[in-house]
Amino acid sequence: MHARSFHVYPAIDVLDGRVVRLEQGRRERVTVEGGDPVDAARRFAAEGATRLHLVDLDGAFSGSPDLDLVAGVAATGVPVQVGGGYRTLELVEAGLEAGAGRVLVGTAALGGTFLEDACSRFGERLAVAIDARDGRVALDGWTSEAATTPRELAERCAAAGVARLVVTATRRDGTLGGPDLSLLEDVLAAGLPVVAAGGISSLADIRAVRALGCEGAIVGSAFWLGRLGVADAVSLEA
Numbered sequence: 001m002h003a004r005s006f007h008v009y010p011a012i013d014v015l016d017g018r019v020v021r022l023e024q025g026r027r028e029r030v031t032v033e034g035g036d037p038v039d040a041a042r043r044f045a046a047e048g049a050t051r052l053h054l055v056d057l058d059g060a061f062s063g064s065p066d067l068d069l070v071a072g073v074a075a076t077g078v079p080v081q082v083g084g085g086y087r088t089l090e091l092v093e094a095g096l097e098a099g100a101g102r103v104l105v106g107t108a109a110l111g112g113t114f115l116e117d118a119c120s121r122f123g124e125r126l127a128v129a130i131d132a133r134d135g136r137v138a139l140d141g142w143t144s145e146a147a148t149t150p151r152e153l154a155e156r157c158a159a160a161g162v163a164r165l166v167v168t169a170t171r172r173d174g175t176l177g178g179p180d181l182s183l184l185e186d187v188l189a190a191g192l193p194v195v196a197a198g199g200i201s202s203l204a205d206i207r208a209v210r211a212l213g214c215e216g217a218i219v220g221s222a223f224w225l226g227r228l229g230v231a232d233a234v235s236l237e238a
Contacts, residue, residue: 006210008233009053009081009195010044011220012037014069016058019224022174034224038072044223045076047230050237052080053166053197053218054100059085061143067098074099083129083166089118096125104129104166107139109153110146115160124163127195130154132183133170142170150183154190164193164215172199174221179209188213201227206236 012034013020019034034040041052054073059065065085074080083104086092095103103122106129108114118126131138132150139146154165167187169180177199184196196209197218206217222228 005215006237007051007195007216008049008206008230008237009051009216009218010049010223010230011053011055011197011218012040012044012073013055013057013220014066017069020057022057037069038075041073041076041078041080044230045078048234049078049230050234051216052076052078054080054082054084056082056084060106060140061085063087065091065095067094070095070098070100074101081127081166089114089121092118092122092126096122101125102127106131109157110137110139110148115157115162119161119163126162127164127166128153128157128162129166129168130157130187131168131170132180138170151186151190154187154192158190158192162192164195165190166195166197166218168218169198173197175199176201176221176225176227179205179217181208181212184209184212184214203228203232203236206233210236 014037019037019040056065063085070082079101081102082100086103086105087108092103102125104127109128130150130153136145137148137153169183179196179199188194193215195216196214200217200219201222209217
């Protein structure tokens with residue numbers, strides 16, 4: 001795999017207009033309440049973040065993402081990748097026009113010719129979110145599962161021309177339990193750049209996913225709960 005720059009992405013997950021952290025993506029398991037998402041983006045920017053990861057949880061559950069939310073976070077000037085409910089080409093376009101540098105698609109990636117059409121239209125500005133649960137791909141805001149395995153979806157993405165993957169171990173998300181290195185290694189074998197998410201809680205975890213070959217790490221609860229500082233994490237970027 002070619003050497004790539006590595007980036008750390010502070011996570012801003014938004015539910016009902018407020019920043020939250022959910023354990024394993026479950027609405028009833030709020031572990032952090034973090035206030036206004038734009039204020040959070042500004043704070044991360046001030047602390048040295050070079051990228052942001054924005055998840056519109058309401059959009060993920062409903063299929064209707066909040067474009068004003070994207071515009072507000074993007075106005076900080078830090079490049080932002082956004083996911084949550086982007087299930088049509090028109091919505092991906094709208095997210096980019098609202099200011100996102102990259103839009104993530106998940107559920108839509110398994111439908112018809114969507115991947116091929118989206119890759120042709122958006123190129124590097126599109127990424128596929130592979131949300132893994134118990135060996136399968138989780139869909140619709142992690143409320144259901146496909147028969148497809150993460151590796152199978154990664155291989156399909158590679159064949160379609162997807163630029164990169166964002167891979168989340170959903171059982172570890174919000175738990176501070178460490179990344180699922182086996183999952184990441186399996187998906188990396190498809191040959192695409194991977195940004196890792198789920199359970200990352202320390203500098204050692206970030207180093208581990210970087211050493212594995214990932215091009216980035218998404219950090220949520222560890223920042224929000226003070227387990228890890230943004231400046232320290234960003235110091236691992238290259």
